[in-house]
Amino acid sequence: MIFSQRMRRTAIKIEGERSSALDLARGRLVLMSGFFILVYMVFAVRAFDLAVIQGRAISADDGVRIAESAVEQAKPAVNIRRADITDRNGVLLATTLKTSALFADPYLISDAPGTAGALAKIFPDLQYGEVLQKLQSNKRFVWLQRSVTPDQQYQVLQIGEPGLEFEESYKRFYPQGELTAHLLGYGNIDEQGLAGIELSFNKYLSDGHDLKLTLDVRLQHALRRETLKAMEEFEATGATGAIMDVTTGEILAGISLPDFNPHDPGAAGKDAIFNRLTLGAYELGSVFKIFSTAALFESRDVPMGTRFDASEPIKMGRFTIHDYHAEDRELTIPEVFMYSSNIGSALMGQAVGTEALRSFYKDLGLLDPLDFEVREVARPLVPDPWREINTLTASYGHGVSTTPLQLVTAVSSIVNGGYVVKPSLVMNEQTDTGEVKENVRIVSARTAQRMRQLLRLVVTDGTAKKAEVKGYRVGGKTGTAEKIVNGKYDSKKKISSFIGVFPMDEPRYAVFIMVDEPKGQKHTWGYATGGWVAAPAVARVIASMTSILGIPPAGESAPESRFGESLKQYVSAKEGH
Amino acid sequence: MRLLRPRTFVIFATAGLLGAALLHTSQNVQHAEERLEALERSAQREEEKIRMLKAEWEALNRPERLERLADEFLDLVPPTPDQMAGDDMSLPEAMPIAEIPAPEDVAPPAVLQPVVLQVPKPQIKPNLPPPLREGGRGRVSESSSPAPTPSLPLKGEEDSVKAFNDLLNELGGAP
Numbered sequence: 001m002i003f004s005q006r007m008r009r010t011a012i013k014i015e016g017e018r019s020s021a022l023d024l025a026r027g028r029l030v031l032m033s034g035f036f037i038l039v040y041m042v043f044a045v046r047a048f049d050l051a052v053i054q055g056r057a058i059s060a061d062d063g064v065r066i067a068e069s070a071v072e073q074a075k076p077a078v079n080i081r082r083a084d085i086t087d088r089n090g091v092l093l094a095t096t097l098k099t100s101a102l103f104a105d106p107y108l109i110s111d112a113p114g115t116a117g118a119l120a121k122i123f124p125d126l127q128y129g130e131v132l133q134k135l136q137s138n139k140r141f142v143w144l145q146r147s148v149t150p151d152q153q154y155q156v157l158q159i160g161e162p163g164l165e166f167e168e169s170y171k172r173f174y175p176q177g178e179l180t181a182h183l184l185g186y187g188n189i190d191e192q193g194l195a196g197i198e199l200s201f202n203k204y205l206s207d208g209h210d211l212k213l214t215l216d217v218r219l220q221h222a223l224r225r226e227t228l229k230a231m232e233e234f235e236a237t238g239a240t241g242a243i244m245d246v247t248t249g250e251i252l253a254g255i256s257l258p259d260f261n262p263h264d265p266g267a268a269g270k271d272a273i274f275n276r277l278t279l280g281a282y283e284l285g286s287v288f289k290i291f292s293t294a295a296l297f298e299s300r301d302v303p304m305g306t307r308f309d310a311s312e313p314i315k316m317g318r319f320t321i322h323d324y325h326a327e328d329r330e331l332t333i334p335e336v337f338m339y340s341s342n343i344g345s346a347l348m349g350q351a352v353g354t355e356a357l358r359s360f361y362k363d364l365g366l367l368d369p370l371d372f373e374v375r376e377v378a379r380p381l382v383p384d385p386w387r388e389i390n391t392l393t394a395s396y397g398h399g400v401s402t403t404p405l406q407l408v409t410a411v412s413s414i415v416n417g418g419y420v421v422k423p424s425l426v427m428n429e430q431t432d433t434g435e436v437k438e439n440v441r442i443v444s445a446r447t448a449q450r451m452r453q454l455l456r457l458v459v460t461d462g463t464a465k466k467a468e469v470k471g472y473r474v475g476g477k478t479g480t481a482e483k484i485v486n487g488k489y490d491s492k493k494k495i496s497s498f499i500g501v502f503p504m505d506e507p508r509y510a511v512f513i514m515v516d517e518p519k520g521q522k523h524t525w526g527y528a529t530g531g532w533v534a535a536p537a538v539a540r541v542i543a544s545m546t547s548i549l550g551i552p553p554a555g556e557s558a559p560e561s562r563f564g565e566s567l568k569q570y571v572s573a574k575e576g577h
Numbered sequence: 578m579r580l581l582r583p584r585t586f587v588i589f590a591t592a593g594l595l596g597a598a599l600l601h602t603s604q605n606v607q608h609a610e611e612r613l614e615a616l617e618r619s620a621q622r623e624e625e626k627i628r629m630l631k632a633e634w635e636a637l638n639r640p641e642r643l644e645r646l647a648d649e650f651l652d653l654v655p656p657t658p659d660q661m662a663g664d665d666m667s668l669p670e671a672m673p674i675a676e677i678p679a680p681e682d683v684a685p686p687a688v689l690q691p692v693v694l695q696v697p698k699p700q701i702k703p704n705l706p707p708p709l710r711e712g713g714r715g716r717v718s719e720s721s722s723p724a725p726t727p728s729l730p731l732k733g734e735e736d737s738v739k740a741f742n743d744l745l746n747e748l749g750g751a752p
Contacts, residue, residue: 045597049604092635098625150626175635221640471658547656 080208081170082191085184085198087215088252088427093180094198096191097173100153100166102145108163109135118159119144122152135163147171178259179220182275183251183374183425184213186262194265195273197425200375212427214250219243222544223253227513230537231257234496234518234528240276240404241513243541246412246501249421252509254405256280276516278370281378281401282495284514285481286340286530287411288397290499293337293454294414295360296348297447304450304570305332310343316389321346321396324480324529332570337454338462340478342396349395350388357391363420363442364410366402373425378403397481404497408512411499414451415475415507418443456504456564461571467500467535469542471553473563475504476538478530483517493517498534502542503554505563509545513537 085094109115116132123145134142148156148166156164172187174180185196193202201211223241231239243253256276260268274280296302307330314321323341336344349357361367370377381401383390393399409423420440443451455475458464463478476499483493497514501507513534520526524533546553554560647653 045600049600091638092632095628095632097629097632149629150622154622173632175632176639177636179639179641218640221644225641225644469658543658544655546658546661550661552661553658 080206082172082187083205083208083210085205085211085213087180087213087217087220088250089216090212091217092175093184093213093215093217094172094174096170098150098168099146099171100148100150100168101143102148102153102156103141103143103165103167104135105140105163105165106135106137106142107140109161110163111161112136115159115161115164119156122155123148172263174262176217176220177263178261179217179224179255180215181259181262182256182277183215183254184262185374186265195376196275196374200373201426213425214245214252214427215254215425216252216548218548219545220253220255222548223511223513223541224255224257224259226537226540226544227255227515228257229540230513230515230518230533234515234521234524234533236515236518236533238271238276238516239514240280240516241511241537241541242277242405242408243545244408244412244423244510244512246416246421246507246510249409249412249423250427251405251423251425254425275374275376276404276514278372278374278403278405279376279378281381281403282514283398283401283481283484284404284407284495284497285397285479286342286345287407287477287479287497287499288394288400289337289340289345290411290414290451290455290477291361291364291366292345292349292352292357292395293333294443294447294451295352295357296333297450298360298443299352299356302333302351304334304567307332308336308341308344308347310336310341310347312343314343314346314392316392319389319393321392332572334454334457334567334570335572337477338457338571340396340458340463345396346392349391352391352395354386354388354391357394358386361394361400364413365420366400366406366410370403370406370409370423372405372423377405380406397479404512404514408499408510411501411512412510413442414448415455415501415510416448417445418448452501452504452507453564453567455501457567457571459500460564461568463529463531464498464500464535466531467498467539467542469502469539469546471555471561472502472542472546472551473504473554473560474500474502474539474542475507475564476500476535478535479514480529480531494528496528496530496533498530498538500535500538500542503551503560505560509542511538511541511545513541 082096084092084096086092106112112132112135116128116135119131120126120128126145131144134144144164153166156166170191172191174184174186181196183196185193185198187193187198191206193199193205197211197213198205205211223243227239227241230236239257241253241255242251244251254277256274258272260272265273310323310331311328313323321342323339323343331339331341331344333348335341336348352360358367365371367380367382369379380403383394383399390399405423409421413420418441420442452475455477456473457475458477459467459474464476467474467476479495479497479499481495482489482491483495484490485493495514495516496518497512500511502509502511515533515537518528518533520528545551
């Protein structure tokens with residue numbers, strides 16, 4: 001007993017001595033095994049979760065989803081999508097689409113014939129044999145199909161072939177094709193604008209802001225169709241045209257021919273890329289008589305009946321100024337204007353004076369590069385120094401080269417009642433009211449009214465009878481200028497143009513068409529002047545515009561139909577024209 | 578043996594329960610996230626499709642193309658200025674809108690069946706001039722008009738079957 005008691009005591013003592021060490025060891029053991037048990041339990045639970053909770057059979061759709069997320073991850077982080085551009089009615093002019101390109105790694109293709117068959121079924125333009133050949137080649141990379149639609153991509157992913165992969169990219173798409181190519185511009189493969197609005201608003205569009213233009217694709221089409229017709233009819237080398245709201249300066253349509261496919265500007269020639277409307281500087285000829293005549297009314301308040309002696313050509317130095325259709329008599333202002341007498345206009349310019357005429361042209365913005373939302377604008381060619389002879393020639397539009405858009409803008413500024421407008425291409429909803437923004441006056445209301453009457457007279461009785469559209473009081477001015485070839489005027493190469501404005505009693509729209517190097521045709525008796533080439537085209541555009549915009553005509557008895565007839569008293573009756 | 582004191586047991590049990598609950602919740606979240614991602618992706622895909630269709634629509638509606646097609650297929654020409662009536666007040670009162678029979682549904686009958694069966698029959702009958710031929714088949718009898726025109730519509734039908742199936746799958750996939 002004692003022994004055993006002693007023993008126990010000893011044991012207890014031993015225990016007591018080493019108990020802390022033993023406890024520690026046991027504690028660690030428990031901890032370790034507890035930890036392992038826990039880990040195994042986590043594994044078990046996770047395995048249970050994977051096998052049972054998430055254990056739905058992986059369907060084909062899931063496979064596609066997994067593959068899709070792989071595609072998603074493979075593409076680089078794309079910044080904001082380049083924004084859309086629309087016309088004034090919201091018709092899409094430019095948009096950015098996501099396109100995928102399909103390629104294959106033949107090394108990873110397990111079932112080449114099956115895959116080829118499936119692909120041939122999805123893409124009608126892929127040939128089975130061709131695809132099979134590609135899939136069995138020894139390369140690690142073969143292109144199969146560019147621009148795959150989302151639907152097709154889905155179907156390809158459903159094949160479940162790991163060797164088929166996609167490369168995604170954004171692509172600029174212009175649904176209207178060449179219709180708005182010049183003003184809208186185009187971009188490069190990196191989504192950077194290279195021309196037109198795409199260039200000048202590059203940052204804005206890249207930041208994802210949509211842009212609304214003042215263009216109207218319906219008018220744009222009507223203008224393009226008729227200009228193209230005139231260009232083809234007269235075998236011209238090029239043409240340009242614009243429609244402007246004279247009250248606001250908004251450009252409703254603007255074209256340059258020949259044009260190009262904005263999806264592939266590289267394939268177009270230099271001539272097609274060139275924007276004649278803003279980048280071409282031309283001596284536009286008699287249309288400038290609008291400005292010299294307005295300048296005359298502004299600087300000297302002369303009556304309409306004032307006569308200018310157009311019987312003799314003007315000789316100044318080595319220059320001689322002739323008339324195309326010499327009247328050989330004294331002409332009143334309306335006669336000078338409607339018969340487009342160069343001599344008469346030169347005399348008017350002389351009466352205005354060099355300094356006054358020049359500053360008037362400058363105020364109209366004809367002598368400086370246009371301040372415009374598209375960067376491709378030409379610098380007008382202005383004589384320097386400006387001598388008196390330059391004043392005379394500038395009166396009828398020679399010796400000064402401007403862009404067609406500048407001309408349209410300047411004419412708009414005069415006919416709208418005399419307020420300066422700036423051409424605009426980006427829509428500002430606030431100003432689109434159809435009312436003239438009355439800020440800077442360029443000519444008096446009286447001068448504006450006289451110019452409207454003169455312009456109407458040109459269409460009713462003058463050089464632009466073919467521009468008449470019944471009921472719409474069209475007014476305008478023709479222009480036929482000779483081109484300078486090797487420093488000399490070439491009488492064979494002409495620039496024929498017409499600027500039409502309607503309705504003349506309260507102008508709203510200006511329509512301009514210019515044809516480059518038209519050739520006289522049999523049915524025009526060899527004429528290729530503005531009145532034969534451009535005026536009928538403008539009339540056709542106006543006729544289309546009226547139905548597109550829903551503008552009602554004035555009846556024959558309506559007072560506005562007789563607008564401008566008071567000027568006829570200054571026109572002497574003559575034998576034919 | 579202190580480890581197995583009741584209090585310890587309770588603590589372990591609670592921890593275990595909480596662990597299980599946490600796991601369950603995290604699993605739910607994971608599921609929800611996956612679903613969300615899938616939905617977002619499909620929404621994105623739809624959006625992309627819409628963009629593409631819009632662009633296609635605009636391309637097909639180019640004035641130049643419409644004009645060409647109108648020339649080719651319609652006996653219509655643009656109005657001339659003298660055909661323009663002064664203002665819309667001078668126009669006669671609008672004619673009553675004629676009842677136009679509902680167009681044939683794009684979705685094929687096979688897929689529509691289960692949906693259509695829920696439509697009470699009496700409502701359909703009076704709207705359809707031709708008598709129903711197959712009693713239980715609801716709208717199927719709408720196609721009693723001439724047989725569908727050949728190849729082109731068939732393709733569209735196939736697409737819409739797929740689109741509709743996708744929709745069904747998505748709806749059915751919801752827990």
